[in-house]
Amino acid sequence: MDVIRLQEKFALIDEHWRPKVAGRLNGQEVKLVKVQGVFPWHSHADADEIFLVHRSRFRVEFRDHIADMGPGEFVLVPRGVEHRTAADEEAEVLMFEPTGVVNTGNVQDAVFTAPNGIEI
Template sequence: MNAPVPIDLAEKFGLIHEHWRPRVAAKLNGQDVRLVKVKGVFPWHSHPDAEEMFLVWKGAFRVEFRDAVRELSPGQFIVVPRGVEHRTAADEEAEVLIFEASDVINTGDAPPSEYTAPVGETV
């Protein structure tokens, strides 16, 4: 077996120049570790068949639900249960890791839009 190579998050985030376009940094057990830069407000959506985990690496990030808003700082994460409507937002640019099944489309059940990222793009 070839020994795995460490992934440098700062280096990988430095290669991302768009907001709301997740890139796959690693794969494990049918899941992606996706890196995304965010700024502004993402559309409301849900993922009927998958949970999502958001881990803030840099900046301030929030997950909005219809009945609550959860503010996250670097080093904090949240798991959005399957089927729960939500949207994500950041007033200033933030860097976030997303852990989810490899076949999950970032906009979930929302209609395709400029926010819909191609599945499987790597960094």
């Protein structure tokens, strides 16, 4: 029941595209991730995701539109919807998703697939 200070937690992250668990509740994980560049196209058959921007600009690209966001804005990606994420400059993002969701969904990628359950 300690206060989680996002700025302090993000300062502990020194790599891109490697989500870290900052909290758990009701079978969900709150993950923090620093991003820059473009992530691979993928989908999650059994999980919805929320991306909430903490710092900088971040976008979620869908095949038919782009959700471009700044701090304090979020987008919900429904399960099964193909998407990719991107940021032109380093961004800090909170992700909310069920425990155990692989960040690359239905795609295995040597560069982008991150280990699950790493806590900060």
